[in-house]
Amino acid sequence: MTVVTYQTKPTSNQPVVRVLGLTGSLRSQSVNRALMSAAHELKPDDMQIMDHAGLDQLPYFNEDVETEGDPTTVQALKSALHSVDALLIVTPEYNSGVPAVLKNAIDWASRGASLLKEMPVALMSASPSPMGGQRAQLQFRQTLTGIGAHVLPAPDILIGSAPQRFDADLRLSDEPTRKLVARHLVRLRDWTLALGALRLHLKEAA
Numbered sequence: 001m002t003v004v005t006y007q008t009k010p011t012s013n014q015p016v017v018r019v020l021g022l023t024g025s026l027r028s029q030s031v032n033r034a035l036m037s038a039a040h041e042l043k044p045d046d047m048q049i050m051d052h053a054g055l056d057q058l059p060y061f062n063e064d065v066e067t068e069g070d071p072t073t074v075q076a077l078k079s080a081l082h083s084v085d086a087l088l089i090v091t092p093e094y095n096s097g098v099p100a101v102l103k104n105a106i107d108w109a110s111r112g113a114s115l116l117k118e119m120p121v122a123l124m125s126a127s128p129s130p131m132g133g134q135r136a137q138l139q140f141r142q143t144l145t146g147i148g149a150h151v152l153p154a155p156d157i158l159i160g161s162a163p164q165r166f167d168a169d170l171r172l173s174d175e176p177t178r179k180l181v182a183r184h185l186v187r188l189r190d191w192t193l194a195l196g197a198l199r200l201h202l203k204e205a206a
Ligand SMILES: Cc1cc2nc3c(=O)[nH]c(=O)nc-3n(C[C@H](O)[C@H](O)[C@H](O)COP(=O)(O)O)c2cc1C
Pocket: 025, 026, 027, 029, 030, 031, 032, 033, 091, 092, 093, 094, 095, 096, 097, 126, 127, 128, 129, 131, 132, 133
């Protein structure tokens, strides 16, 4: 079988794009977690993806708690966001919308000097349904755009009938899907680099 990688070789003057990975499912056999693993495998050479575990350790957002000071798990999330150039969200769809655990993380991260403002973001979703989690992505797009993040435009990566695309070890085995994911990550890299000058300008002007 031919394995399509679509990797690009970094050149000496090409910066590494650092990406924080947030997965919206907490279950061990999650197809979305497996899709994030595939992103690690298929990313371009000049991209690093750091997964942020522990979204389930965040308390429910509460302004009273926030006023007393961010809990350590919130501080860890904000610190992780502070150290990256872009965000990759891989999520299931729950009841036609976004999983609570991810929305909660975004609510925490959006507060204060919002680290999501001007942040380049790529979305991917996987579902057993043929729709592939489209409604969850639409809701994320609405929320993230509302807080000033730059969500990578279409084509959307909606992995429908997801369980059939992974092997027994939860490795993404469907070649057309691997190709889509690899291309999406190249687009995220290019989107992040293209927005870099704008972000720097806005930071200096602030
Ligand atoms: C509470 C709940 C609601 C769900 N609602 C939807 C839905 O609206 N659309 C959909 O495509 N799948 C829905 N599903 C099915 C999930 O897509 C499926 O369980 C998927 O495997 C979850 O992602 P994961 O494998 O990454 O954990 C729902 C599952 C649960 C548990």
